[in-house]
Amino acid sequence: MAKIWQKDYDIDALLEEFTVGIDYHLDLDLVRSDCAASIAHASQLEKMGLLKSDEQELLSKELQNIAQEASEEKFAISRSDEDCHTAIENRLVEKLGDAGKRIHTGRSRNDQILVTLRLYTKARLLDIAQSCLQLIRTVLSFAQKHKNVPMPGRTHMQIAMPSSLGLWAGALAEQLSDDFTLLECAIKLVDKSPLGSAAGYGAPLDLDPSYTAKLLAFSKVFENVLAASNSRGKIEAVVLDALDQHGLTLSKYAQDLILFSLPEFGYFSLPDKLCSGSSIMPQKKNPDGLELLRSRSAMLSGWASQAKSLVRSLPTGYNRDFQDSKEPILRGLHVANMMVRIMNLTFTELEVHGDALRKAFVPEIYATDQALLLVAAGMPFREAYRQVGSNLDKLATRDPDESIANRRYPGTSGNLDFEPLLRECARLELWTQTLRTVFFGAIQKILASNLPL
Numbered sequence: 001m002a003k004i005w006q007k008d009y010d011i012d013a014l015l016e017e018f019t020v021g022i023d024y025h026l027d028l029d030l031v032r033s034d035c036a037a038s039i040a041h042a043s044q045l046e047k048m049g050l051l052k053s054d055e056q057e058l059l060s061k062e063l064q065n066i067a068q069e070a071s072e073e074k075f076a077i078s079r080s081d082e083d084c085h086t087a088i089e090n091r092l093v094e095k096l097g098d099a100g101k102r103i104h105t106g107r108s109r110n111d112q113i114l115v116t117l118r119l120y121t122k123a124r125l126l127d128i129a130q131s132c133l134q135l136i137r138t139v140l141s142f143a144q145k146h147k148n149v150p151m152p153g154r155t156h157m158q159i160a161m162p163s164s165l166g167l168w169a170g171a172l173a174e175q176l177s178d179d180f181t182l183l184e185c186a187i188k189l190v191d192k193s194p195l196g197s198a199a200g201y202g203a204p205l206d207l208d209p210s211y212t213a214k215l216l217a218f219s220k221v222f223e224n225v226l227a228a229s230n231s232r233g234k235i236e237a238v239v240l241d242a243l244d245q246h247g248l249t250l251s252k253y254a255q256d257l258i259l260f261s262l263p264e265f266g267y268f269s270l271p272d273k274l275c276s277g278s279s280i281m282p283q284k285k286n287p288d289g290l291e292l293l294r295s296r297s298a299m300l301s302g303w304a305s306q307a308k309s310l311v312r313s314l315p316t317g318y319n320r321d322f323q324d325s326k327e328p329i330l331r332g333l334h335v336a337n338m339m340v341r342i343m344n345l346t347f348t349e350l351e352v353h354g355d356a357l358r359k360a361f362v363p364e365i366y367a368t369d370q371a372l373l374l375v376a377a378g379m380p381f382r383e384a385y386r387q388v389g390s391n392l393d394k395l396a397t398r399d400p401d402e403s404i405a406n407r408r409y410p411g412t413s414g415n416l417d418f419e420p421l422l423r424e425c426a427r428l429e430l431w432t433q434t435l436r437t438v439f440f441g442a443i444q445k446i447l448a449s450n451l452p453l
Contacts, residue, residue, distance in 0.1 A: 016079070023323065024077040026330055027084035031070035031077075033119040033453045034084050035063040036446045037112065037195060040215040042103055048206060050106075055099040062095050063088070064448050071451045085112050106203045107195075110229060110318045114194035117329065119216065121239060122439065123453035124333040125187045129432045131337055132183065132246065135344040136176050136425050140418050142347050143169035147416055149352065150400035151267070152360045159365050162403040164413040165352065168256075173421055175249045180428060182242040187435070189238055193218035200229030200317050217442035232322045233311035236329040240304035243336040247297035250343050254290040254297075257346065261287065266356035271349045289342050296335050303328035361403075363395035369403060370395060 011019075027034075039060045046056035066088055069075040081087040092100030146165040153163030193216060196202070196209035202225045209221040222228035260267040270287055278284035306328050310321050367388050374384035388395070404413040444450055 016082075019320070019323075020079050020082050021323070023083050023326065024079050024081060024087075026326055027077055027087075028070065028073075028075070029330060030116050030120055031075055031084050031088065032067045032447065032451055033123070034088055034112065034116040035067040035070075036443050036453065037115045037119060037212075037216065038088065038103060039063050039446050040212040041107055041195065043215060044208065044212050045102070045105055047208075047211065050205075051099070051102055055096070055102065058096050059092060059099055059103055062092055066091060067447050067451055068449065083109075083113075084116075085109050106198065106205045106207055108197075108199040110199045110232075111194050111197045113326075114197070114228060114232060115216070117326070118190050118192070118194065118218075118235070119443075120453055121235075121329060121333065122187065122190050123443075124337065125183065125190060125239065126432060126436050126439065128243070128246075128333070128337045128340060129180070129183055129187065129428075130436070131340040131344065132176060132180055133425055133429050133432065135340050135347070136173050136180075136421070138344050138347050139169055139173040139176070140421060140425070142350070143173060143416070144418060146352055148401065148404070149354050149357060150361060150404055151357050152365060159360070159362060161368055162361065162365055162400055162407075162413070164404045164416075165357065166416050167404075167413045169347075170416055170418060170421075172249070172253050173418070176246070177421055177424055177428075179242075179245045179249055182245050184428070184431070186239045186242040188219075189235060191218055191435075192220040192222060194222055194228035194231065197222060197225035197228035200226050215442065215446065217439045226316065229318055230316055232318070233307055233314075233325040236325045237304060237307035237311070240300065240307055240328060240332045243332055244297075244300045244304045246336060247300040247339060250339055251294045251297035253343070254293040257350070258287050258290050265360075266353055267360070269351040269353065270346070271351065274346060274349055290346065293339050293342055296339055300332055300336060300339075303332045358400055361397070361400040363397050364392055366395055366398050366403065367392065369398070369406075 042051060042056050042059045042063075045051040046053055051059070066075055075087070077084055077087040081090065089100060089104060092103060094100070143166045146169065149165040151163050151165045151168055152159050153161045153167075193209060193213035195212045195216070196207045213221045222231075257268060257270075259265065261270055270285070270290075272285060274287070274289055275285040276288045277286065307325050310325050314321055371381065371384040371388045374387065375381050379387075407414040409415060410417065440452075443453060
């Protein structure tokens with residue numbers, strides 16, 4: 001079939017292979033989003049009198065059929081198609097003739113991919129938001145359950161001060177809540193329709209971008225068509241940066257879980273179903289999920305850097321370089337959601353060994369406590385510090401429960417209050433669910449089905 005831009009010549013086969021890359025594979029995930037945006041655009045053309053009502057109905061029906069086929073993995077995109085946009089338009093022309101040839105009126109592949117990616121990204125971010133909020137609740141439940149279980153606090157990976165499992169897990173919940181602020185921001189920035197910007201300079205037609213934005217449940221439209229074009233690559237970087245922060249948080253706790261589930265520590269145990277085995281050593285149970293979570297976190301950082309590097313030195317307007325920002329965002333969205341779900345599964349199944357945690361409270365862990373007791377008796381802190389530091393062999397074992405309970409000001413092990421985080425979680429759940437209801441409801445209406453984007 002012909003390319004959308006086909007004129008009176010054929011592109012060199014080597015150049016075609018180089019320029020198309022793996023887009024025709026990646027775009028299989030974008031077909032439903034492109035169909036939804038195309039239905040909205042066709043509706044606008046019919047409203048403007050550029051499509052007859054029966055043509056618009058036929059186009060919408062065929063686009064809904066394509067979306068259904070894509071969900072069943074029956075819609076194909078070939079290298080000669082280049083991308084999903086060409087494959088879809090060729091199908092419309094094949095089935096509907098002139099109506100299929102009219103659907104691209106007033107539209108460029110530039111704003112077509114912009115709106116398609118934003119629809120897909122918004123859907124995936126809302127999925128990730130839901131997963132993140134479930135993880136926060138799971139971790140808070142874990143923290144509450146083990147609120148008073150002593151756990152050695154460490155600095156430089158060495159025994160430092162008395163702490164608790166509730167403090168350790170509660171810190172993860174709060175960090176995830178902070179990370180969600182960036183996710184919330186990314187969703188708000190993505191929730192802006194670029195449809196109608198064409199190739200970045202609009203079109204000499206009476207298009208109404210707010211009309212298609214409403215059909216697709218975007219909360220805003222771009223006020224400037226060139227700004228819409230210039231957002232390509234940059235918005236992908238914003239999203240990946242937000243996901244990268246989640247990855248950094250999760251990677252640190254994955255490392256803790258790997259370390260503290262070693263027999264040498266024995267603080268935690270991972271159930272067999274969350275471990276793989278060795279091909280040669282019969283005894284091995286490996287925390288592969290957590291190890292790959294660490295590596296996937298590094299990949300998220302790499303994809304975020306890749307997106308920024310691609311656009312850093314580009315001039316304004318469309319440049320083909322933007323094509324290479326597609327794979328990072330698609331991979332990043334998928335991997336980030338899997339990472340969050342894996343950590344949620346881990347905390348759901350994690351087994352805690354309180355005896356091993358208590359045994360780790362060696363006398364040295366109470367060194368600071370002892371120094372502060374001397375301060376309370378009137379000794380200057382620096383003198384107390386030196387006295388205890390010079391007589392570490394004389395430190396005695398204490399009650400770890402009493403030690404963590406003595407840390408009484410807000411946010412410490414003896415005064416953990418999870419209610420503020422639970423209230424914030426409830427607020428974010430309401431915000432996320434409201435967006436999901438409106439957005440997915442609009443898409444389901446357009447596609448006339450419950451197909452996910």
